[in-house]
């Protein structure tokens with residue numbers, strides 16, 4: 131059986147071709163961002179669990195207490211931060227812009 | 238990157254791969270069955286499967302995950318390659334001094350075949366050969382190549398060993414494309430009276446293989462940097478020649494030359510046993526395998542499955558040819574696995 135032509139030619143001009151699987155490659159790339167973040171989330175969770183275990187071992191925290199439902203005061207204390215988090219996450223869905231732009235150019 | 242973060246990231250990427258293997262693949266297969274039933278006939282070719290499935294959202298995500306989970310495993314923030322690069326000096330220091338070591342023979346002037354340097358196989362940047370930590374990267378990565386096998390992966394090589402010595406214990410055995418010695422190890426460990434030779438192109442892998450053998454004090458094995466289809470062995474040197482996952486990494490002409498080389502170095506009546514990916518039971522399996530070849534940067538997987546291996550062996554005078562599915566672990570259904578798996582196949586024949 132014959133070899134494909136490129137076998138003896140060495141690396142192609144574009145040695146790192148992107149492979150895309152969706153009709154709009156923007157989805158390929160955006161999903162890659164999501165998956166990278168998902169990995170980071172797990173790395174953080176893993177770190178928090180290790181931290182909790184270490185703190186529990188040295189008697190600084192009580193792991194069971196950490197898992198208890200927070201009381202209303204604590205929830206209220208976190209509320210403004212939580213809302214800021216939500217706004218930061220979702221603001222761009224509105225399409226609202228923050229800076230004054232030049233008028234759109236005629237194309 | 239700290240060790241804990243690296244391990245956490247690699248573990249979660251592996252779990253995603255397992256999900257892909259055991260959840261996304263069956264879901265895709267079920268969708269395929271539904272679509273085939275809806276049109277009233279089951280596809281006979283992979284092109285027909287592509288028509289049914291190729292542009293579905295499920296398949297796009299399946300394909301995306303296959304490519305990118307492997308990319309995330311090797312590169313990117315928590316990839317095997319940057320992790321090992323950061324630790325290059327320390328890792329090199331874990332290797333024993335190998336000067337005067339009979340278990341290792343490297344050739345400083347060695348030149349790789351062009352095909353070998355063209356593509357980063359398995360999406361391993363730089364391949365298993367181009368830099369000093371490449372062997373460590375490959376070794377670490379291979380602990381999870383076949384997501385479903387996990388720790389049982391050793392089982393696969395043990396099974397091949399059993400298969401290769403079915404007809405008797407060889408005096409001399411050659412393992413071609415031995416990598417870091419994972420496929421060679423059960424031979425030299427379990428067959429203490431067999432002299433085992435193992436060759437590969439990749440010096441960083443051979444170093445690891447030899448260090449491993451030295452650690453177990455095996456006296457019956459040598460790892461040598463050599464091209465499988467151009468060895469320096471005398472004709473009729475070996476009773477058995479093996480390879481594991483080598484053929485699909487070579488272009489078809491080089492596979493032919495490898496069979497020639499096996500015929501040359503085998504003793505009359507000697508047997509060669511290759512474990513690779515070949516028999517595809519149906520059009521769906523073909524569709525999946527062709528896609529894998531593309532997405533995982535394994536361009537020679539496809540020419541191998543398109544090759545008429547039986548005819549290639551007959552032309553070379555091999556006899557007692559057997560080409561059959563290989564069960565890589567207990568309980569695997571080789572005809573119709575519910576989970577994704579490689580099409581493991583034994584290709585064996587005798588030199589008359």
Ligand SMILES: C[S@@+](CC[C@H](N)C(=O)[O-])C[C@H]1O[C@@H](n2cnc3c(N)ncnc32)[C@H](O)[C@@H]1O
Nearest residue numbers: 414415416419420437438439464465481482486
């Ligand atoms: C997928 S690995 C398998 C390694 C090992 N047999 C195992 O099962 O772990 C394929 C190996 O084949 C080697 N290889 C590719 N082309 C080769 C050639 N022409 N001669 C010798 N080795 C080759 C690669 O360097 C790589 O180590």
